[in-house]
Structure formats: structure tokens, C-alpha cells
Amino acid sequence: xxxxxxxxxxxxxxxxxxxxxxxxxxxxxxxxxxxxxxxxxxxxxxxxxxxxxxxxxxxxxxxxxxxxxxxxxxxxxxxxxxxxxxxxxxxxxxxxxxxxxxxxxxxxxxxxxxxxxxxxxxxxxxxxxxxxxxxxxxxxxxxxxxxxxxxxxxxxxxxxxxxxxxxxxxxxxxxxxxxxxxxxxxxxxxxxxxxxxxxxxxxxxxxxxxxxxxxxxxxxxxxxxxxxxxxxxxxxxxxxxxxxxxxxxxxxxxxxxxxxxxxxxxxxxxxxxxxxxxxxxxxxxxxxxxxxxxxxxxxxxxxxxxxxxxxxxxxxxxxxxxxxxxxxxxxxxxxxxxxxxxxxxxxxxxxxxx
Amino acid sequence: xxxxxxxxxxxxxxxxxxxxxxxxxxxxxxxxxxxxxxxxxxxxxxxxxxxxxxxxxxxxxxxxxxxxxxxxxxxxxxxxxxxxxxxxxxxxxxxxxxxxxxxxxxxxxxxxxxxxxxxxxxxxxxxxxxxxxxxxxxxxxxxxxxxxxxxxxxxxxxxxxxxxxxxxxxxxxxxxxxxxxxxxxxxxxxxxxxxxxxxxxxxxxxxxxxxxxxxxxxxxxxxxxxxxxxxxxxxxxxxxxxxx
Numbered sequence: 001x002x003x004x005x006x007x008x009x010x011x012x013x014x015x016x017x018x019x020x021x022x023x024x025x026x027x028x029x030x031x032x033x034x035x036x037x038x039x040x041x042x043x044x045x046x047x048x049x050x051x052x053x054x055x056x057x058x059x060x061x062x063x064x065x066x067x068x069x070x071x072x073x074x075x076x077x078x079x080x081x082x083x084x085x086x087x088x089x090x091x092x093x094x095x096x097x098x099x100x101x102x103x104x105x106x107x108x109x110x111x112x113x114x115x116x117x118x119x120x121x122x123x124x125x126x127x128x129x130x131x132x133x134x135x136x137x138x139x140x141x142x143x144x145x146x147x148x149x150x151x152x153x154x155x156x157x158x159x160x161x162x163x164x165x166x167x168x169x170x171x172x173x174x175x176x177x178x179x180x181x182x183x184x185x186x187x188x189x190x191x192x193x194x195x196x197x198x199x200x201x202x203x204x205x206x207x208x209x210x211x212x213x214x215x216x217x218x219x220x221x222x223x224x225x226x227x228x229x230x231x232x233x234x235x236x237x238x239x240x241x242x243x244x245x246x247x248x249x250x251x252x253x254x255x256x257x258x259x260x261x262x263x264x265x266x267x268x269x270x271x272x273x274x275x276x277x278x279x280x281x282x283x284x285x286x287x288x289x290x291x292x293x294x295x296x297x298x299x300x301x302x303x304x305x306x307x308x309x310x311x312x313x314x315x316x317x318x319x320x321x322x323x324x325x326x327x328x329x330x331x332x333x334x335x336x337x338x339x340x341x342x343x344x345x346x347x348x349x350x351x352x353x354x
Numbered sequence: 355x356x357x358x359x360x361x362x363x364x365x366x367x368x369x370x371x372x373x374x375x376x377x378x379x380x381x382x383x384x385x386x387x388x389x390x391x392x393x394x395x396x397x398x399x400x401x402x403x404x405x406x407x408x409x410x411x412x413x414x415x416x417x418x419x420x421x422x423x424x425x426x427x428x429x430x431x432x433x434x435x436x437x438x439x440x441x442x443x444x445x446x447x448x449x450x451x452x453x454x455x456x457x458x459x460x461x462x463x464x465x466x467x468x469x470x471x472x473x474x475x476x477x478x479x480x481x482x483x484x485x486x487x488x489x490x491x492x493x494x495x496x497x498x499x500x501x502x503x504x505x506x507x508x509x510x511x512x513x514x515x516x517x518x519x520x521x522x523x524x525x526x527x528x529x530x531x532x533x534x535x536x537x538x539x540x541x542x543x544x545x546x547x548x549x550x551x552x553x554x555x556x557x558x559x560x561x562x563x564x565x566x567x568x569x570x571x572x573x574x575x576x577x578x579x580x581x582x583x584x585x586x587x588x589x590x591x592x593x594x595x596x597x598x
Contacts, residue, residue, distance in 0.1 A: 206448055208448050212410060213436055213441075214437045217433070
């Protein structure tokens with residue numbers, strides 16, 4: 001009964017989301033829609049870390065490494081092929097391969113969590129420095145000039161699949177980006193409800209127990225890491241499509257830190273929270289950027305401190321607990337059953353896990 | 355006669371585990387037959403838990419060999435050994451704290467059971483461990499004794515050929531301890547078990563053959579009555595408890 005209700009509720013929410021994505025171009029002005037397109041691309045990046053950190057228990061400081069690789073893979077192949085169809089695929093495959101190689105050494109080399117953070121951070125810096133020093137005509141891949149610090153301008157944006165001369169309009173780009181965000185969200189949700197996803201969460205909960213039951217934690221973590229890298233790469237392609245430009249600052253440490261702030265603000269261990277956190281923070285940063293009174297990094301830092309101290313669970317889990325309390329409180333008073341408290345705690349936790 | 359009848363279920367030979375200058379297991383030779391129930395006793399620091407850790411791949415022995423049905427397992431990884439059919443309940447409960455009781459058991463069941471058989475198998479284990487009423491609770495909200503049951507349930511659910519139980523009755527009430535003893539006797543009808551325990555009453559309820567560890571070595575190995583009557587065992591471990 002409860003399960004059927006929540007399935008119906010979820011279906012309604014999904015339909016509403018589809019409708020919202022569909023009508024936004026006719027409701028919002030072009031500038032606002034373009035901004036939303038950027039936020040949606042960033043939210044896909046947020047989801048990639050939300051999955052690996054919130055459900056895999058792996059805090060990757062270098063999610064921008066995969067994001068940047070995806071962006072460059074897209075840009076380089078789009079310039080060469082003049083068609084976004086294979087380029088988008090490459091923007092997923094190349095970061096996934098890179099994550100596979102990096103993850104293999106990290107997880108099969110039994111490197112501890114702290115060093116995982118250091119390694120992912122360092123890899124991002126290395127990529128930044130490598131790409132940053134590619135100015136000059138000799139640094140070209142096929143027709144694509146890497147351009148060093150100046151990056152690659154005028155990257156062909158998305159086109160209708162297999163029709164390179166039919167570039168997408170800003171409205172269509174929004175539909176693609178918003179649609180990908182919804183798709184990735186649903187895909188991760190589905191995965192987390194399947195045995196494979198439950199095993200990822202089990203390894204996060206207790207690696208020793210998982211291996212004593214016969215699960216190979218190294219393999220589980222590696223596969224989760226690869227999926228996360230692939231999603232971040234796709235986000236990179238969406239980002240480049242939005243601006244028709246890619247530069248080495250895509251590998252920047254400040255962006256790496258920002259993703260962590262999005263998730264902390266929105267709620268670790270949820271999928272919705274990081275999307276909310278990302279859009280909210282990016283909106284605030286964009287708003288501050290449009291006026292000169294405050295420094296955006298200062299505000300970001302303040303927001304992070306406030307959340308860590310006052311709302312450590314983040315927005316979405318806190319709101320959910322509040323709703324749960326409102327829904328369950330009257331019942332508990334009527335029934336006066338001690339069991340109510342743990343079972344509602346269990347229900348809210350299950351919602352979080354899924 | 356097949357090979358399986360000749361080869362013991364578990365055979366450890368000259369097993370030594372050193373941590374720097376500390377020798378936790380010192381030249382241990384230990385044999386367990388199919389369907390056997392063995393109790394391991396010994397004072398704290400005798401090397402019982404270390405022995406279990408080397409059997410399950412959590413530690414790689416410094417030297418010596420371990421064979422499970424003739425297959426060498428020393429140096430293999432925990433998940434490989436688990437897949438060969440050794441299950442363990444560790445001394446400190448190792449459970450999935452953030453997940454529900456049902457999901458904990460399901461994660462153990464699903465490695466062997468077909469999707470269709472998983473639900474009934476989980477229910478059966480919940481019933482056996484008396485956790486049916488708590489199935490949807492998150493494990494972290496349970497008492498220590500109940501979490502012990504969750505872990506025992508997971509070990510049973512995985513249906514291993516050899517079950518290692520490290521202090522299964524710790525933190526349980528007398529009534530729960532009796533229930534644990536009953537479960538151990540029940541599962542021993544179909545598989546071999548090694549139990550580490552300090553509770554002598556518990557040992558007497560279940561034990562047939564007892565191995566006493568002392569300072570990393572095997573001190574005595576005999577029937578429960580003879581071990582409890584052995585003067586050396588009284589001296590190192592039981593002391594006044596039995597004498598009184």
C-alpha cells in the first residue's frame with residue numbers, strides 16, 4: 001500500500017519534472033533559460049559526486065578531472081568530426097577509461113581514503129598544468145588546436161544526431177541538458193534500488209563485512225568510480241555545449257571545492273539534495289557576480305560554515321525529517337507505541353538510501 | 355572412498371602470525387573434520403581471534419599453511435575465502451549499520467539464492483534469529499545483543515560450509531545465550547562450526563571437543579570434560595572458577 005503510494009507519487013513528480021523542462025523555454029526569457037542550462041549541466045556534475053561520495057562513500061576531490069576530460073574530449077572531437085554525435089560518446093568513454101585506470105591503481109592498490117583524496121586532487125592539478133602549457137601550434141590533435149591557457153574557442157555545439165548541419169537552438173539545448181539531468185537522476189535512482197546499487201551502499205557501510213560475505217569491495221568501488229567518472233564527463237560535454245568554449249580552468253580546484261559545497265548544502269546521501277544545492281549556490285554566485293558589493297568566494301565560505309554548523313545534514317534531509325515528523329507526530333500521540341519512533345526513523349532512512 | 359573423505363575440512367599447519375616482536379600465533383597445527391563442532395578457549399591474548407583472522411583472509415600468516423578441503427587458502431583475499439564457503443561472525447559485530455535488518459540478511463542470502471528464493475530464505479533466517487519483528491529497523495538502532503543476532507543471521511544466510519563464531523554469546527542475556535546454543539546445535543547437524551567463547555556454561559552446553567590456546571600456542575586439545583579437568587588449563591585460564 002505504502003509502496004504503491006510512493007510509486008505513484010514518484011511517477012507524478014517525474015511527469016511534473018518533464019512538463020517543467022518542456023515549458024521552461026516558453027515561460028522564461030532567453031537569458032534565464034541559458035542560465036538554467038548551465039545550472040543543469042553543473043547539476044549533472046553534482047550528481048556524479050553525489051553518487052560516488054554519498055552512496056559509494058568515496059570522497060573524490062578531483063571530480064573536475066573527469067569533468068574537464070569530458071569537456072576537452074568533446075571539444076577536440078567536435079572540432080575534428082564537426083559532428084557532436086560521436087563527440088558526446090567520447091566525452092563519456094574517455095573519462096570513464098581514465099577513471100578505470102586511476103581507480104584500478106587506487107582500489108586494487110589498497111590505497112586508504114585519505115590518499116584517495118590527495119591523489120584525485122593531485123591528478124586534477126596535473127591535468128590543469130598539462131593542458132595549461134599547450135599553447136603553440138605544435139599542440140594540436142587533428143584539426144583541434146589546444147590553445148593552452150586561452151583554451152579552445154568556437155567549439156561546435158550539439159547538433160541533431162547524425163545531422164552536423166542542424167545545430168541545436170538554445171531551447172533545444174535546454175531540453176537536452178534538462179533531459180540529461182532528469183535521465184541521469186532516474187538512472188542513478190534505479191541503480192540504487194537494484195541489487196548492484198544496494199551492494200555499493202553495503203560496501204560503503206562496512207567493507208570488511210561485505211568482503212566476509214564474498215563481495216569484492218575493490219571491484220564494487222572501481223565500477224562505481226567508473227560510472228561516476230562517466231557521468232562527470234557527460235556533464236563536461238554539456239558544459240562545453242553551453243558556452244561553446246573550453247579552457248584549462250575547467251580543471252580548477254575551486255570548482256572541485258564548489259561541488260563538495262553543493263552536496264554539503266543540499267544533503268549528502270541523497271540525489272535530489274546535490275541538485276538543489278548546486279542550483280541554489282550557482283544562482284547565488286551568479287547573482288553576486290552581477291554586482292560588486294561582495295566577493296563570491298567569501299559568501300561561499302560563509303554559506304559552507306553556516307551549513308556545517310547549523311544544518312549538517314543539508315537542506316533536503318532536514319526538510320524530509322521535518323515532513324516525516326509532521327506526518328508521524330499525530331499518529332504517535334494517538335497510538336502511544338514505542339515502536340513508532342524507530343520505525344519512522346527507519347522509514348526516513350530508507351528514503352535517504354534510495 | 356572419495357578424496358573428500360580423506361581430506362579434513364580444515365587443516366592449519368605450523369601457522370605463525372607475528373606483529374613486529376609479538377607472536378600472536380606460534381606454530382599452530384589444527385585439524386577440523388567435516389561436520390565437527392569445536393570450541394576454542396583461552397585467556398585474552400591467547401591468539402584465538404588472530405587465528406580466525408588468518409582463516410578468513412583478514413590477516414596473511416607470517417608462515418605456515420592453511421587448507422580448506424585440501425585447497426590452500428593462506429594469503430587469499432577475504433572475499434575469495436568467503437566464496438569457498440567459510441563464514442565468520444567477528445568478535446566486534448561487523449554489520450551494515452545504516453541498512454535495515456532485512457537488507458543485511460538479504461545481502462548475505464543473495465550470493466547463493468535465486469531471486470525467487472531470496473524472500474523466503476530471508477524470512478526463514480529472520481525467524482530463526484527472532485528478528486522478524488525488527489526486520490525493517492535500521493541496525494544501528496538495535497541493542498548490542500540484537501546486532502549480534504543480525505551478524506549471526508548473515509553468517510547463516512550465506513550458507514557456508516564452515517562457520518566461525520567469535521564470542522557469539524557476548525552481550526546476550528542468559529535466555530538469549532540458551533537460544534544461541536540451541537541454534538548452534540541445530541546448524542551443526544549440517545555443517546562444521548568453530549566457536550570461540552569465554553562463557554564456560556555455554557561451552558558445556560555445546561562442546562564436544564575443545565582446543566585450548568595459550569600464548570599463541572595450542573595448549574591442550576581434548577573432550578570438554580578432560581579439558582576442564584586438566585591442571586594446566588586450570589592454571590592458565592580457568593583458575594578459581596572451576597576450582598571453586
